[in-house]
Amino acid sequence: MTAVAEAKIKRRVLPSPVTGQEIVLVGVIVVLWAALAVSTPAFLTAGSIQPLLVATAPVALVGVAMTIVIITGGIDVSVGGAIMVCSVLTAKALVGTDGVSLGVAVLLSIAAGGLLGLVNGVLIAYGRVHAIIITFGTANLFMFLGLRIFGSGTVNGIPATLAFFGRGPDGRTLGIPHAFLITLVITAVAWWYLRHTAGGRHFFAIGGDAQAARLAGVRVQRRVLLAYVLTGVLVGLASCFVIAQGTSTLDQSVGSGKELAVIAAVVIGGTSIMGGRGSVLGTLLGALLVQSVASGVTQLGWRSQLSDLFVGIFIIVAVGADLLRARARRSR
Amino acid sequence: MRPRFTAAVVMATTAAIALTGCTKKNDTDTAASGDAGKKTYKVAFVPKLQGVPYFEAMNAGGKEAAAALGNVEWLYQGPTQADAAAQADIVRSYIQQKVDALIVAPNDPDSMAPLLQQAKDAGIHVATADTDAPSSVREVFVNQATAEGIGQGLTDSLLTAMGGKGKYAIVSCGQTAENLNSWIEVQKAYTKEKYPEAEIVDIVYAGEDQAKATQMATDLMNAHPDLTGLVGECTSSAPGVAQAVKDAGKIGKVFTVGLGTPQAMKPYLQDKSSTAAILWDVENLGYLTAWAGAQIAQNKPFAATNNVSSELSAVAYTEANKMLLLGPALAITDKNVDQFNY
Known part of the structure; x- marks a missing residue:
């Protein structure tokens, strides 16, 4: 086979590198940033964009894994509870004279997250109950666990060990926030993996038709398990970002509602909630758009609740666009 | 998604109530057996949110007051998130338990007002502390500071x-x-x-x-x-x-x-x-809250100035707006921050 023919086949088999939704999102973000740059004094300065990227990181990072989960036709509504467990465990380990180092804290958080993800994964892959039911249950279990670890108080006096991921000067190299850079690299790796490896394509196959995928030789249960464990691992890392962005006190509202923020970013990013289609790049852009709107609303001096309104509109528009695309595909 | 999530919170809270409710009961059974024959008044306080140092310090003050007064059983239960619906469920459960006095720090005063009416109709003395519900039937508001x-x-x-x-x-x-x-x-x-x-x-x-x-x-x-x-x-x-x-x-x-x-x-x-x-001194606020709960549970009126404890020797009460005032606000700086353990 000639190289030209091979390239032709590749083009036919592989989806286009960027989807329509991503181009639209880039357009919307560019227009929004331009509008904010004109209408507010300091939106487009390092002092404003750097914290914005830091605030985007945890949602986008968990969003990468959530995208894979949703591509397989599942969902994970327990990530808020999981963030709570990982954060409080890690925060408690950091406190005190014998507090752990940065590396140990990150490993501990990732291990805890991975374990919680494994619980979800095993129940979903082998329990044959829909993911929303399982993770709905575990969300409550995780919240209970998190509250028990909190005891009846907050975690006070958290040292600046995790400032590497934070908003302050320790959290940046050459002006780029570490938390966002890490998120960007992980998103890029996930993008490549989902697009160019057989293992990555299997996630799409499972979401398209799990039965057909199984008959085609895909180890469905193992893949599904992997998706949830990966979610847990990234939740663990994101929890370190969350601690770094908070104050020296951690209270029990941590993680609350984060599952909705993550799912919103995924949906706005163009991933089909029905599974089978989606992109981690879109999720990153979705998270960036949501945070840009929130910061924009504050910087413009508008009412805080308007950002909820805009996010709501984005979700409905994104889902509507997805349905229209699906209809167009069917009629083709 | 939202209703599901709210449902999740409600479920979690109900489970928490069930669990802690049991342990609380056991605690008081042993405590009450000591002074049998004397009427104990159940004073329940529902904070906006449980587990935060602020309300935990109030709880500590309330417990202290209950121990000092001797005839008060102090109950404390709040939602795990500052959510009006979850808080309402806890208030309803206290109404069903027929406590003697029910004190709430409402997350949403407007939606709490009808519940307080319901409690009053059930023969429970109602009050607010920390946050008022001005348009409700509450008998007193324990105000931390004006x-x-x-x-x-x-x-x-x-x-x-x-x-x-x-x-x-x-x-x-x-x-x-x-x-x-x-x-x-x-x-x-x-x-x-x-x-x-x-x-x-x-x-x-x-x-x-x-x-x-x-x-x-x-x-x-x-x-x-x-x-x-x-x-x-x-x-x-x-x-x-x-x-x-x-x-x-x-x-x-x-x-x-x-x-x-x-x-x-x-x-x-x-x-x-x-x-x-x-x-303000949050523990003293909790103390005053429990004391006020005991007063209304026993149908005792408030004086213009009340001697509550050694630390709260002159608590002012204004009849016009039915308000007990803890005292002036307190400025905490790097000089005096170490005096507080919450």
């Missing part, structure tokens, strides 16, 4: 640091929180009156989310490059605004004050990113 005391304390501390002039912004929390809004009203009026060269440029609402409060404070500093002051209106945004100033490297340029609990504010008071935390 809105004037808090609002003026915050404004004076901040404007002293700012040199009496300049632009500042407020990062508040729940948008419907009655007490926060009443303090903000005072801050607006008092700033205008006493500091004509100062201006409040924006008021934003971050909910109870620390990271969000910090991010909003950062956005406010960017939106107003000439901003020299920030107020954190509640216990989650007070450290949040200080953290934002610290992260932006603006300590000494942007000053912050807030309604913060001492231990949470300590690092920020020490590195000067926070000038002062305005608060």
Whole structure:
């Protein structure tokens, strides 16, 4: 086979590198940033964009894994509870004279997250109950666990060990926030993996038709398990970002509602909630758009609740666009 | 998604009530057996949110009062998130348990009012503490400090640091929180009156989310490059605004004050990113709450000045608005922060 023919086949088999939704999102973000740059004094300065990227990181990072989960036709509504467990465990380990180092804290958080993800994964892959039911249950279990670890108080006096991921000067190299850079690299790796490896394509196959995928030789249960464990691992890392962005006190509202923020970013990013289609790049852009709107609303001096309104509109528009695309595909 | 999530919270809370309810009962059974024959009054307090140091300190004060009074069984249960619906469920469960006095710090005063009516109809004495429900049937409101005391304390501390002039912004929390809004009203009026060269440029609402409060404070500093002051209106945004100033490297340029609990504010008071935390003695507030609950449960009237304990020897009561006042607001700085263990 000639190289030209091979390239032709590749083009036919592989989806286009960027989807329509991503181009639209880039357009919307560019227009929004331009509008904010004109209408507010300091939106487009390092002092404003750097914290914005830091605030985007945890949602986008968990969003990468959530995208894979949703591509397989599942969902994970327990990530808020999981963030709570990982954060409080890690925060408690950091406190005190014998507090752990940065590396140990990150490993501990990732291990805890991975374990919680494994619980979800095993129940979903082998329990044959829909993911929303399982993770709905575990969300409550995780919240209970998190509250028990909190005891009846907050975690006070958290040292600046995790400032590497934070908003302050320790959290940046050459002006780029570490938390966002890490998120960007992980998103890029996930993008490549989902697009160019057989293992990555299997996630799409499972979401398209799990039965057909199984008959085609895909180890469905193992893949599904992997998706949830990966979610847990990234939740663990994101929890370190969350601690770094908070104050020296951690209270029990941590993680609350984060599952909705993550799912919103995924949906706005163009991933089909029905599974089978989606992109981690879109999720990153979705998270960036949501945070840009929130910061924009504050910087413009508008009412805080308007950002909820805009996010709501984005979700409905994104889902509507997805349905229209699906209809167009069917009629083709 | 939202209703599902709310349902999740409700489920979790109900489970928590079931669990802690059992242990509480066992506790009091053993305690009550000591002085049999004497009537014990069940005084229940429902905070806005359980597990935060502020309300836990109130709980500690309430327990202390119950031990000192001898004839009071102190019950304490709150939602795990500052959610009006979850709080309403806990209030309903106390109505069913037929407690003698039910005291609430409502998340949403308007939706709490009909529930308090329901409690009164069931023969329960009702009161509010920390946050009032002004349009309800409550018999007394245990007020930590007047809105004037808090609002003026915050404004004076901040404007002293700012040199009496300049632009500042407020990062508040729940948008419907009655007490926060009443303090903000005072801050607006008092700033205008006493500091004509100062201006409040924006008021934003971050909910109870620390990271969000910090991010909003950062956005406010960017939106107003000439901003020299920030107020954190509640216990989650007070450290949040200080953290934002610290992260932006603006300590000494942007000053912050807030309604913060001492231990949470300590690092920020020490590195000067926070000038002062305005608060009151929260344990004493809990003590007064339990005492007031015992009074109304026994149908005892309040005097104009009440001798509650050695630390609360002259608590003023105003008949016109049925309010017990703990006392003047307290400024916590790096000098006195170590006196408080919560």
